[in-house]
Amino acid sequence: MKTVFVTGIHTDAGKTIASAIVCHALGLDYWKPIQSGANTDSDTLTVKDLLGETSTVFHPEAYRLEAPLSPHAAAKIDDVEINLDKIKRPTSERLLIEGAGGLLVPLNAKNRVADLIEPKDKVILVSRHYLGSINHTLLSIAYLNQKGIVPGILFNGSENKDTEEAIANFGESQILGRIDEAKNVDSNFVFLQSQKLKTALEKWLMD
Numbered sequence: 001m002k003t004v005f006v007t008g009i010h011t012d013a014g015k016t017i018a019s020a021i022v023c024h025a026l027g028l029d030y031w032k033p034i035q036s037g038a039n040t041d042s043d044t045l046t047v048k049d050l051l052g053e054t055s056t057v058f059h060p061e062a063y064r065l066e067a068p069l070s071p072h073a074a075a076k077i078d079d080v081e082i083n084l085d086k087i088k089r090p091t092s093e094r095l096l097i098e099g100a101g102g103l104l105v106p107l108n109a110k111n112r113v114a115d116l117i118e119p120k121d122k123v124i125l126v127s128r129h130y131l132g133s134i135n136h137t138l139l140s141i142a143y144l145n146q147k148g149i150v151p152g153i154l155f156n157g158s159e160n161k162d163t164e165e166a167i168a169n170f171g172e173s174q175i176l177g178r179i180d181e182a183k184n185v186d187s188n189f190v191f192l193q194s195q196k197l198k199t200a201l202e203k204w205l206m207d
Contacts, residue, residue: 002205003089004028005117007099008126009136014156016043017185018126019098020050022154024194025201028096029057033087033116034107036100037068043098052187059090071113072106082107084115097121103140114143122205124176125151127167129160134167141171152176152204154197174207176200 004022008015023030032043044058063082065074075082084107089095099105103114117123123144127137137153144151153171155164155178168175177197182189 001093002120002122003118004096004124004205005099005121006096006124006126007103007113007117007140009102009128009133009140011101013126013128014179015098015126016046017050017190018124018154018156018179019043019096020047020190021179021193021197022124022201023047023056023096024051024054024190025198026094026096026205027055028094029059029090029092030096030098031059031090031092032061032098032100034063034065034071034082034100035061036065036071036074038064039066040068047098050185050187050190057090057092059092062087070105071100072108075108082111084111087116102136103143114147117147117149119148121149123149123151124154125173126154126156128156129158129163134163137167138171141167141173145172150174152201154179157181174204176204 006015006019030047048058065078067074067077071082099113105113125140127133141151150172152174154176158181177200179193
């Protein structure tokens with residue numbers, strides 16, 4: 001079973017909602033290695049709430065940082081240094097890892113979020129449409145391609161055919177589908193979206 005790593009083209013692309021949907025669709029355990037803004041937010045608790053009653057195992061974060069900032073900046077405020085050697089993956093045959101921010105967000109003076117990805121991981125890139133999102137998505141895809149990774153693209157929000165066609169045309173990636181726009185995101189929404197995407201996600205995971 002390959003590990004699924006979920007990242008996004010920017011902080012608010014919808015990684016956490018996507019993570020809950022993918023966990024539900026594929027029956028995966030969940031791990032957020034680094035949580036910033038822990039004094040006001042917890043992506044682990046959010047995914048727990050969105051999944052409701054589930055067999056998913058939730059693993060504790062390696063680092064919980066108080067300030068809602070980039071991990072390197074939040075760690076500095078907390079007077080700690082993020083050390084990749086201390087970030088040990090949980091023992092799980094079916095694991096989803098949610099990154100912090102985008103791929104090139106710094107963790108310390110040497111490492112970035114992308115350094116948490118291992119060569120055999122299956123990577124989902126969450127893309128949300130806004131002016132500039134094509135560039136941000138294609139840059140993220142290009143970076144992953146340089147690392148030998150062909151990501152699965154999961155769009156989040158209202159459809160934009162021109163944008164999605166441009167991304168599919170110029171980026172070496174696989175389009176997995178779209179999470180619908182919703183005013184109320186709850187466990188029922190996650191269930192319905194997971195059922196819609198389940199077949200595509202299962203096929204992609206086995207490729």
